[in-house]
Amino acid sequence: xxxxxxxxxxxxxxxxxxxxxxxxxxxxxxxxxxxxxxxxxxxxxxxxxx
Amino acid sequence: xxxxxxxxxxxxxxxxxxxxxxxxxxxxxxxxxxxxxxxxxxxxxxxxxxxxxxxxxxxxxxxxxxxxxxxxxxxxxxxxxxxxxxxxxxxxxxxxxxxxxxxxxxxxxxxxxxxxxxxxxxxxxxxxxxxxxxxxxxxxxxxxxxxxxxxxxxxxxxxxxxxxxxxxxxxxxxxxxxxxxxxxxxxxxxxxxxxxxxxxxxxxxxxxxxxxxxxxxxxxxxxxxxxxxxxxxxxxxxxxxxxxxxxxxxxxxxxxxxxxxxxxxxxxxxxxxxxxxxxxxxxxxxxxxxxxxxxxxxxxxxxxxxxxxxxxxxxxxxxxxxxxxxxxxxxxxxxxxxxxxxxxxxxxxxxxxxxxxxxxxxxxxxxxxxxxxxxxxxxxxxxxxxxxxxxxxxxxxxxxxxxxxxxxxxxxxxxxxxxxxxxxxxxxxxxxxxxxxxxxxxxxxxxxxxxxxxxxxxxxxxxxxxxxxx
Numbered sequence: 001x002x003x004x005x006x007x008x009x010x011x012x013x014x015x016x017x018x019x020x021x022x023x024x025x026x027x028x029x030x031x032x033x034x035x036x037x038x039x040x041x042x043x044x045x046x047x048x049x050x
Numbered sequence: 051x052x053x054x055x056x057x058x059x060x061x062x063x064x065x066x067x068x069x070x071x072x073x074x075x076x077x078x079x080x081x082x083x084x085x086x087x088x089x090x091x092x093x094x095x096x097x098x099x100x101x102x103x104x105x106x107x108x109x110x111x112x113x114x115x116x117x118x119x120x121x122x123x124x125x126x127x128x129x130x131x132x133x134x135x136x137x138x139x140x141x142x143x144x145x146x147x148x149x150x151x152x153x154x155x156x157x158x159x160x161x162x163x164x165x166x167x168x169x170x171x172x173x174x175x176x177x178x179x180x181x182x183x184x185x186x187x188x189x190x191x192x193x194x195x196x197x198x199x200x201x202x203x204x205x206x207x208x209x210x211x212x213x214x215x216x217x218x219x220x221x222x223x224x225x226x227x228x229x230x231x232x233x234x235x236x237x238x239x240x241x242x243x244x245x246x247x248x249x250x251x252x253x254x255x256x257x258x259x260x261x262x263x264x265x266x267x268x269x270x271x272x273x274x275x276x277x278x279x280x281x282x283x284x285x286x287x288x289x290x291x292x293x294x295x296x297x298x299x300x301x302x303x304x305x306x307x308x309x310x311x312x313x314x315x316x317x318x319x320x321x322x323x324x325x326x327x328x329x330x331x332x333x334x335x336x337x338x339x340x341x342x343x344x345x346x347x348x349x350x351x352x353x354x355x356x357x358x359x360x361x362x363x364x365x366x367x368x369x370x371x372x373x374x375x376x377x378x379x380x381x382x383x384x385x386x387x388x389x390x391x392x393x394x395x396x397x398x399x400x401x402x403x404x405x406x407x408x409x410x411x412x413x414x415x416x417x418x419x420x421x422x423x424x425x426x427x428x429x430x431x432x433x434x435x436x437x438x439x440x441x442x443x444x445x446x447x448x449x450x451x452x453x454x455x456x457x458x459x460x461x462x463x464x465x466x467x468x469x470x471x472x473x474x475x476x477x478x479x480x481x482x483x484x485x486x487x488x489x490x491x492x493x494x495x496x497x498x499x500x501x502x503x504x505x506x507x508x509x510x511x512x513x514x515x516x517x518x519x520x
Contacts, residue, residue: 027142
């Protein structure tokens with residue numbers, strides 16, 4: 001049985017055109033490749049420190 | 051594929067041939083990203099848009115620089131009615147690759163048409179308003195608003211789903227199913243849509259009604275079935291109340307009374323008004339006929355008066371001609387004069403009677419036979435009489451008795467119009483009596499009738515002398 005209140009929580013307001021700029025700036029664009037580069041870089045720094 | 055450290059083109063080896071960096075893990079990440087992109091592309095091809103969104107987002111989590119994946123994600127968002135999300139993806143894509151990027155075309159397509167962009171924004175605002183109504187529990191307003199949204203953007207999946215949810219809450223299962231079907235046409239494998247549809251189908255399945263007793267709490271007293279596009283709701287367990295024959299008779303009586311009253315108040319007044327107007331028309335026509343007859347009578351009356359007056363005039367005229375015994379006196383006198391002359395040949399008596407007739411009638415107005423008899427008689431006795439009157443007048447003229455001479459010469463001319471001497475002396479007598487107008491008239495007649503004669507020349511001379519003297 002569908003519970004209206006619960007189901008309503010799954011919906012959310014849609015982005016308006018005025019909010020597009022803010023949404024683009026706030027979007028987290030970090031991907032797995034960035035994480036890999038970061039990990040490789042940090043491990044390299046640790047090795048050089050040791 | 052390029053090295054994440056130096057940016058050189060990578061080979062089939064697990065290390066960069068330029069900088070020597072280990073790229074085996076990096077290559078696997080790129081492969082996974084591509085794998086998700088392929089999956090998303092495949093799902094988008096069969097209209098599994100929500101599945102495509104998931105795959106493409108996964109692809110971009112592995113490789114944010116996957117431009118094709120990002121552009122495709124924007125397209126899928128746009129197809130689902132999420133225009134702003136689509137624009138966001140395309141803008142990021144254009145930033146990552148400014149040149150030779152199809153996202154540029156997509157952005158221009160939307161931005162070039164200002165009214166379309168405004169329509170998209172209005173649609174989103176209305177959807178957000180509808181969502182706010184749902185939160186405030188104003189479900190009717192939310193339904194109205196969502197219908198407006200879908201009329202502007204029929205591919206807005208989220209709006210279809212929210213509207214279906216509102217219908218389901220109102221137990222309008224058929225309408226909910228219709229909305230969910232529309233969702234399915236846009237996005238075929240949306241989990242939320244499928245779940246709602248399953249619920250709706252369960253509610254509408256007639257053979258599973260026994261299992262769904264609690265859910266059909268409001269509809270158990272009705273029978274619903276589909277006929278074309280209409281949902282027929284037939285109430286069940288409703289019985290017509292039985293009535294006795296007495297109450298039936300009473301109802302018939304009341305119905306008859308109401309019918310009679312309706313006829314009295316509605317039909318009779320209009321009928322009466324119709325008859326009244328017909329009668330008024332008849333009265334108007336009769337009045338017009340009466341006026342016409344009155345005018346005719348007046349015309350006839352005036353004709354009668356004029357004819358009466360004419361009759362009186364003719365009567366008086368006739369009385370002038372008629373004698374005491376009813377015959378015409380002038381004709382009688384003329385016949386008597388002719389008879390006397392034939393019997394006695396008495397010229398004087400005949401002349402006297404002819405003079406009497408000439409004094410009483412206008413010769414030109416008498417009948418043709420009257421004139422003929424009169425002129426014949428006058429022609430017989432005229433010349434002799436004229437000579438006698440001329441001789442007597444001549445004698446009196448030279449005795450300077452001009453008054454007496456005038457009478458004699460006048461009679462001489464009367465009885466013989468061709469006697470030029472009588473006419474000449476008549477003019478001279480007028481001249482002697484200083485009646486110059488008559489003298490001139492007689493001289494003119496003589497000059498006209500006897501031109502070239504001595505009398506005419508003398509008359510002309512006397513006339514000139516008179517005119518000179520005047």
